[in-house]
Amino acid sequence: MNSRHDILIVGAGPAGMAAAIELRRLGFAPLVVDEQSAPGGQIWRDVERPRPDALRNALGPDYAAGAEVAGQFRASGVDYRPGTRMWHIEPGLRVFLSQAGKAFVAEPKALLLATGAQERPAPIPGWTLPGVLTVGAAQILMKGSGQIPERPVWIAGSGPLPILYMRQLVAAGGQVAGYLDTTPRGAALRALPHLRSALRGWADLRKGLAWMRALKAGGLHIEKHVTDLVATGTERLEALSYRTADGKAHRVEAEVLLLHEGVVPSIHGTLSVDCAHVWDEAQAALRPALDDWGMTSVEGLYVAGDGAGIAGVRAALARGRLAAQGIAARLGREAGAAEVAGARAELRAASASRGFLDAVFPAPGSSVEIPDDTxxxxxxxxxxxxxxxxxxxxxxxxxxxxxxxxxxxxxxxxxxxxxxxxxxxxxxxxxxxxxxGFFRIRPPLKPVTLQELAALDEGREAP
Amino acid sequence: MFKQLADPARRSFSVFIDGAEVSARDGETVAAVILRAPPHIARHTPVKETPRAPFCLMGVCFDCLATVDGETSVQTCLVEVQPGMKIERPVGKLRITL
Structure with a gap:
């Protein structure tokens, strides 16, 4: 059962799929593992599923575009194992994985982590109450299960994702009770220096502005520069309180509250093997230090996609291709110069508006006090x-x-x-x-059963 | 808390949460089913026995841990629901019987 592949890709989102497609094109046979049951990652979660027109239209063309990439990924003939967790990486690149309760080891010459991002924790008093979820979670429920909040939902936070989700939710027939925008005053002003670069990514910005206009035209209740958000309830969420920019305190009844304060790279894998990391001031998060091909300070260990620093889906596809080209060169097969130049140009273009977005939606810094009871x-x-x-x-x-x-x-x-x-x-x-800095990350990266561990040593499958 | 949008192409079937029959559909996760079935929680925590529901739906919060077909501490947001599945919501620390 142990893998004999020269190349292991962890994650079948945009970056992992793009890397796999490129490696297949270059004549390699990588193994791709992913926690989910279908390719697409979170951004294109369950993208292959046929949907009723209404839901497909509500999710929008950027989501639907993922089906083509997933199709190419499937057609590439790559060895793809869904439902597989990576739970440990050892130096020298021994990677421990589990699928359906059976653990196995991969010893690849090159390992590509394309494990994406997660939402930045948004701690407020009461955020553990049932009824409080993240915006990303609600969007995943809509993509994967065709499921939306039963009643008008409160959304609180900052970033492009709440705007996109509200647009999708309203288009699908859902309702937003109110959007409590926690973006601090002055962020827009601080973003101005980045505007010139961002104009090269104008299409993306215009899309976001158009969604916001449409939501406002539909009567969306928006409060700007909201602070002191608190979720209350005993067994479940019952009410929210918050302070608006004019200093007034408000309290509203609520059944579901969705939180979002941006996304951060998934770094547990690279931290666990002591890859060098840098603190990204603009994104207030760590990211692995990478060379031009996405290789970390650990030989043969690559990162592509939002795990390399938040840059979005287009950049993830380009970074996936670049990592594949770097790995190919490392294993003795050069990708064409035109292909490499194409991927680099695409990455530059895809990253044009990022500085602006980071400044417009800043992460809550250490100056924002988290209440003691949170x-x-x-x-x-x-x-x-x-x-x-x-x-x-x-x-x-x-x-x-x-x-x-x-x-x-x-x-x-x-x-x-x-x-x-x-x-x-x-x-x-x-x-x-x-x-x-951050916690030291120790194995296992994900919980693993004794049964799985016990069966590993002899290379046999768990009973 | 959550409701399903119409999708006639999906097959419906029953699963059981703590013995109660709940309707589920092809391709959704166990966590999604939990969020439709009152009281909408996955478990009471082992530390202080407070109720928790699925929170991140992408495998990074571990608040949706439940027992699925006898397997304990399953991340229910990563598991697709299957016909007849038996889901149990743990309360407090797991008791191990040897």
């Missing part, structure tokens, strides 16, 4: 107050705070608390977020 670590149920108390005594950073509180030791392995702890410690220590 749960920071959803797994271990630790509050911001508890993390601050630990930070007052323990000055050694995230790993020391983790050791004394258990923050980040639950099943999510810090995916939902890492950046929040970073913010709190930056504020408590008077350091920059870049200096505070």
């Amino acid at each position: 749960i920071v670590c959803r797994c271990e149920e630790l509050t911001a107050g508890e993390i601050r108390a630990a930070a007052r005594i323990h000055r050694g950073g995230p790993n020391q705070v983790k050791a004394v509180t258990r923050c980040g030791m639950g099943p999510c392995q810090g995916r939902q608390c890492g950046y929040t702890v970073n913010r709190i410690l930056a504020s408590a220590y008077g350091q920059s977020q870049a200096d505070v």
